[in-house]
Amino acid sequence: LMFWTNWNEQRPSIMRSTLAGKTMRIIISSDILTPNGLTIDHKAEKLYFSDGSLGKIERCDYDGSSRY
Numbered sequence: 001l002m003f004w005t006n007w008n009e010q011r012p013s014i015m016r017s018t019l020a021g022k023t024m025r026i027i028i029s030s031d032i033l034t035p036n037g038l039t040i041d042h043k044a045e046k047l048y049f050s051d052g053s054l055g056k057i058e059r060c061d062y063d064g065s066s067r068y
Contacts (some may be wrong), residue, residue, distance in 0.1 A: 001062060003027075003047060005035035014038065014049055016062070027064030 004015045012032050017024035028035070028049070038055070050057045052060035059065040 003038060003040065005038055005049070007034060007036075014047070014064070027062075028060065028067070 002015050002019050003014065003016045004020060006015055006026075010065060011029065014028040014032070014035050015024060015026050017059065021023045027047075031054075032051055033053035034051055035049050036052040037048075039048045040046070045062055047062060048057065048058050048059045
């Protein structure tokens, strides 16, 4: 899987797809303004991301669930 941040001012998000670009989908789209940091913990299968505007760091599963 490939993950990236989208800084679109109207609909900021974190997205994912396969490396071939198939099955692209938004996994995080609420309570996010400027997702400017992103890293993966492959062993725990967690995605960590930061938001520069909100000043917080969060984590979630690869599908966006279990957000904390």
